[in-house]
Amino acid sequence: MGTCSNRPEHKQISKNLRLKAIMIFQKIDIYNKGSIDKERTLQFWKSNFAKINTDALFQQVDYNKSGNITIQEWLAFWDIVKQQGYSEQEISDELDELQQGKAWVQFYKVDAFIRADTQRQKTQIDQIVQMEKKTLLKSKSFNYN
Numbered sequence: 001m002g003t004c005s006n007r008p009e010h011k012q013i014s015k016n017l018r019l020k021a022i023m024i025f026q027k028i029d030i031y032n033k034g035s036i037d038k039e040r041t042l043q044f045w046k047s048n049f050a051k052i053n054t055d056a057l058f059q060q061v062d063y064n065k066s067g068n069i070t071i072q073e074w075l076a077f078w079d080i081v082k083q084q085g086y087s088e089q090e091i092s093d094e095l096d097e098l099q100q101g102k103a104w105v106q107f108y109k110v111d112a113f114i115r116a117d118t119q120r121q122k123t124q125i126d127q128i129v130q131m132e133k134k135t136l137l138k139s140k141s142f143n144y145n
Contacts, residue, residue: 012135013078014088027076027099035068045101045140051105065123072136076128077110084109108131 013021013139028044030034041054061069081091086107093107117123 004042011079011082012131013075013082013091017078017088017091017095018075020092021075021078022071024072024095024098029071035070037068048101049103056104056106060114062106063114063129070129072129072132075132075136076125079128079132080110080113080125081107081121084113 026032028040030040034105037110038054040057041057043055044050058069061073063073063076078091078095082088084107086109089134096121098104114125117125
């Protein structure tokens with residue numbers, strides 16, 4: 001007989017998707033700071049609806065509303081996308097689009113998850129971000145702290 005738990009199952013994206021997501025993050029984070037701000041993101045999109053894309057990106061990914069998106073928040077976002085039922089192929093397709101500088105896609109299931117999570121005392125998002133921080137520390141593929 002199984003046990004009942006209130007902890008969410010944490011499904012990380014695959015190693016290949018993680019690397020693809022990191023490459024896109026690094027494409028925006030040209031100064032290798034480990035975080036991106038709206039100014040850098042606007043430059044990434046250039047004139048391709050840069051303000052709309054930037055605002056949508058920060059609305060979904062900047063969980064603590066600091067004005068910066070850390071690599072941990074970025075990877076946690078993609079994990080949450082997977083947890084909300086999007087397939088690895090769908091995530092890969094969206095990352096490919098981002099790699100090419102195309103528009104940010106609203107993940108409506110993720111929006112609903114984030115809204116619900118903000119009502120909790122101990123958010124699942126914080127737990128996922130912390131798990132990503134630990135994963136990044138163990139990884140040897142890049143040097144974000």
